[in-house]
Amino acid sequence: TTHSIPDSFGFCVNTPQGAVVFTGDFKFDQSKSPYPGADLGKLALIGDKGVLCLLSDSTNAERQGFSGSEKKVSEEIKKEIMNAKGRVLVACFSSNIYRIQQVIDASVVSGRKLAVVGSSMMKSIEIAKELDYLSIPDDLMISVVDTDNYKERDIVILTTGTQGEPMAALSKIAKGTHKQVSIRKGDTVLMAATPIPGNEMLVSTSVNLLFRAGANVIYGYKKVHVSGHGYEEELKLMLELMKPRYFIPVHGEYRMQKAHSHIAEEVGMAKEDIFIIEKGDIVSFKNGQASRTEKIEVGNVLIDGIGVGDVGNIVLRDRKLLSQDGILIVVVTFNKQKKEIISGPEIITRGFVYVRESEKLITRSTEIVKDITEKMLQNDQIEWTLLKNSIRDGLSAYLYEETKRRPMILPILMEV
Known part of the structure; x- marks a missing residue:
């Protein structure tokens, strides 16, 4: 094939059900140049033998005419x-x-x-x-x-x-x-x-x-560059040469693949014989017939430090919260028997507010935590989870009202 790099090529995989052709990046440049042109004879020969499925470059499917010389x-x-x-x-x-x-x-x-x-x-x-x-x-x-x-x-x-x-x-x-x-x-x-x-x-x-x-x-307005990817007419020529039974537009964005599917319809392909697939989609061929089958799981594998794939959605959500609104830690020490606070509440913040300039906010937050804790301590049975959630909810409502931010709130309760 012809592209912007030497020795660019497509390939044809022969299977018991027919040939599957993948074009790679390509264009057709008919003007005389020192660079090798596309092997039209070989492409036509492959097409004459019969192509089960063609996967073709869609990068410039939205552009009309031919790419420049x-x-x-x-x-x-x-x-x-x-x-x-x-x-x-x-x-x-x-x-x-x-x-x-x-x-x-x-x-x-x-x-x-x-x-x-x-x-x-x-x-x-x-x-x-x-x-x-x-x-x-x-x-x-x-x-x-x-x-x-x-x-x-x-x-x-x-x-x-x-x-x-x-x-x-x-x-x-x-x-x-x-x-x-x-x-x-x-x-x-x-x-x-x-x-x-x-x-x-x-x-x-x-x-x-x-x-x-x-x-x-x-740039742009003067022809100091031409694309290495074929335009509409070149994509039509590839489809005509290959004459595929089924067609899968590849490369480019979804809109380009969609445009390429319309080009395939223009040269006579049936809509049901064209598959625009997303990552993870499987197109299966059985007895020469193509159909979409199950989907496989795909996506980014995150590497963090020496851990591979161990950073999941919940960890990422927490990191996003921390990066946006910071963290606020509340430390309270109390005596369960005497039902009284021994130390605190102490509030530590990182990435939320500058403590020295927000004394009023921190003082009021401390009072809210103290009130909630003292009220809960009066109950016969103290539920740790309930106490933590009450502190988190009470503080969150106050802080949002004052700052319109939602920091991650971590209550730390210690019993002596």
Whole structure:
């Protein structure tokens, strides 16, 4: 298949009931480029033999037409780097080897040196070069610390952080917290990636910070990036080639999978032969017929310290309460025989109120606990649970009335 990484592939699993095909991430790029295109002949051959079920990439199912050509992106990146009067910073995914090669080629054509920032980008380039996926002239790369030895118009800096990740290099550069690179007036920043759904706010924040710092930011509206995921027409082509009996849209969010299911209906698939499944759903095939069967339990396995999966819902609920409203501990010592309080009530708080500035609140809380305890002590049989609940309820009502907060209240009762 064709994607933004070398050697991307889908796979076909042959079973006694028919072939199950999983596309992986894919697109169809028909323009002539140095990168291998999709093997349409092999895809058609698999489809002719018969496909029981197709699982296909849904990431761009909502976008009409075809995804753009890498050839046009290559030309656009070259043009922007050639026309830039100052330094050029290019941000892209470290896994997008084709995009990195395009930046290398543009740097060579424009007579600029290339510096790399970000450990993941450095690692990707190192591995890709070892495997002959990247062609890099020997005198092109320089260390980022040496960029000041060259004129600004002779420098390209390649970095990561296209999704606005707080710890990524571009975000640090935008905020002015990166150790080696800061934005200068006249810099051009190419954002060679589109935001992953859900990351739009982070990306927008980074773009605003870059503009504030004086950079000219090129993103979205200019074709310095195309997606590695097929649009509507490409998804239709995959369905036509595979001709599956059943279809399961995968990847992307639910809305994208829903859009992909509509595309499948457009090419002639029956609605009942399309399954949009959630995590844990099982689709079973028996005698060539598909059906939803039981659901398996899925979800996050929480690791805390050396414990794995031992932090349950109740513990998490308690932690949430503690983080929001804090804790209040009430300590009371009494003599059961004499039916009198020996010590306390003493109130200790953490994360609720600052005691020195809330003396009135603490004093009144102490009086409420004292009144409740003395009243309960007059009964012949003292129920510990009842006493604790009475203290908790009485205090909780008063504290909420005064502060509109509900701290966790822990009554500690001691008998002497």
